[in-house]
Amino acid sequence: MSGGLEIQPARRRGLTDEVAENIRQAIFDGSLELGERLNEVDIADRLQVSRGPVREALVQLKQEGIVTMEWHRGAFIVQLSADDFRELAGLRTVLEVFAIRQAAAAATQADLDNLAAAVKALSKAFVDQNDYVLIQLDVEFHDALYRSAHHERLWNAWSSIRSQVLLSLLTKRHASNEYYRDLVIAEHEELLRVISSRDARACEKAIRVHLSDTYDRLVSSFDSADVPPASGER
Amino acid sequence: MSGGLEIQPARRRGLTDEVAENIRQAIFDGSLELGERLNEVDIADRLQVSRGPVREALVQLKQEGIVTMEWHRGAFIVQLSADDFRELAGLRTVLEVFAIRQAAAAATQADLDNLAAAVKALSKAFVDQNDYVLIQLDVEFHDALYRSAHHERLWNAWSSIRSQVLLSLLTKRHASNEYYRDLVIAEHEELLRVISSRDARACEKAIRVHLSDTYDRLVSSFDSADVPPASGER
C-alpha cells in the first residue's frame, strides 16, 4: 500500500482561502477595476460571510502584493507602475536563475514529467485559446520549475510575487501578443531541455534569455502607451 | 516650505502590529520555547486584547516563517532543521548578492551614512555587549544594506526570511562565538568599503565571503551536536 498514492495532505481550508481566491480571480479577470477600493462589508455580503475571513483574506492578498492596505482607510487594488515592472523583472530573474540551477541539480523524474506536461498543455492551448489562458499556463510552467527546485523558501519568495507577475502580464497582454505567437512554445521547450540535461550553465543562459524576451517588450510598452492602442476604452 | 522635512508618513499602528512585536520578541529572547504551541486566548488575555488582533498577528508571523499554522490545530513556533539552515543560507546569498549589486549602483550618501552608522554601532557594542545584542546589530547592518538597494520587493523578500535568519543565529550563537570575536567587524567594514567604491564585482565577492563565513560554521554545527555542548538541558 505504499506505492504511488501521491495525495496532498487533504488540507482543509477555511473561508479565508475561499474568499482570497474569489477576490484574486475577480482582480485577474477584470471584474474589479485596478486601483479600486475594496469595501469589507460589501465583499462580505456578496460572498455571504462575515468580515473576519474577508479581513484575513485581504491580509493574504497584501502579502501577495496585489492589494495595499492603509490604517483605517481600507484595501486598494494595486496599480503597477513602470518601476514596479522593472522591480518584478529584476527580482524574478534573480529568483528564477537560482531556481533553475537548483532544479538542474535536484529535479526528479516526476518533476521533469510535470514540466513536460506543462509545456504540452501550453502548446495544446496555443491553437485555440485566448491570451488569458495562455498566460496562466505560462505561469504554471514556471510554478513547476520552482517546485522542481525543492526549496520551500524559494517557493515562498516566488509566491510573494507570483500574483503580481500574473497581473502584470495580463494587464499588458497586448504587448506580448507577437511574442506568444513566435517564441513562447520554443523557449519553454528549450527550458525543459536544458533542465533535463542538468547543465547549470546552459540553464542560466536559457532562463535569462526567456525572461529578457518576456520583459524587454513589456517595460518598453510603457514608453509608447499606457493603455492598449485599442478603440473605445469606455 | 518644501525643503528637508523627511518625516515618515506618521504611520498609525493597530493592535495587530503591537501583538506581533510582542510575540516576536518573546520568541527571540527565549521566553517562548521552540516548537511550543501558541494559545490564542492565552496570548489575548496576557496582552489584554481580544483574539482578533492576535489571530492577525499570528498570520503575520507565519508569513515571516517563525510560526506555522494548521487548520483547527493552532500556531506553533518553528524549529529550524539543518535543511532549513541550508535553505536560508542559499536564498539569503542570492538575495544579498543582488542587493549589494543594486546598492553599489544606487546607494545615496544617506544610505552610506546609515551603513557606516550600523558598522559603528556594531564595533561600539563589541567590547561590552553580549552576543544577543551583537547579532541584532549585525542583522541591522544588513537591513541597511537591503534598504540601500532601493528595491521594495527585494526588501519584502528579505523581510520574509529576516526573522528566521535572526532566530537561527540566536539559537546557534554558541557556534558563532569565535567568528564574532575575530571577523565580524572587519568584514562589515569591508562591505561598507566596497559598496562605497561602487565596484559591483568586488561587492559580490565580499558578500559571498561574508555569508560563507557566517553559515559554513553554522551548518557544520549540526554535525557535531544538535544542542549546545552545555551541561544539563532540563
Place this chain on the structure above:
DNA sequence: CATGGTCTATTTGTTGACATCATGAATGTT
C-alpha cells in the same frame, strides 16, 4: 472668494459570544 473649522456619515478596528473541529481519556469489545 478662499480658508479654516466642525460635524456627520461611512468605513475600518476591535470585541465577546457562538459554532465547529481535533484531541485524548474513558468505555466497551474481542
Place this chain on the structure above:
DNA sequence: AACATTCATGATGTCAACAAATAGACCATG
C-alpha cells in the same frame, strides 16, 4: 491485554455588534 468506539474537553473558526477614525459636506470667517 490490545484495539476500536464514544464522548467530554478545550481549542480554533466564524459571526454580529460596538468603538474609533477618516473623508467629505457644510458652515463660519477673513
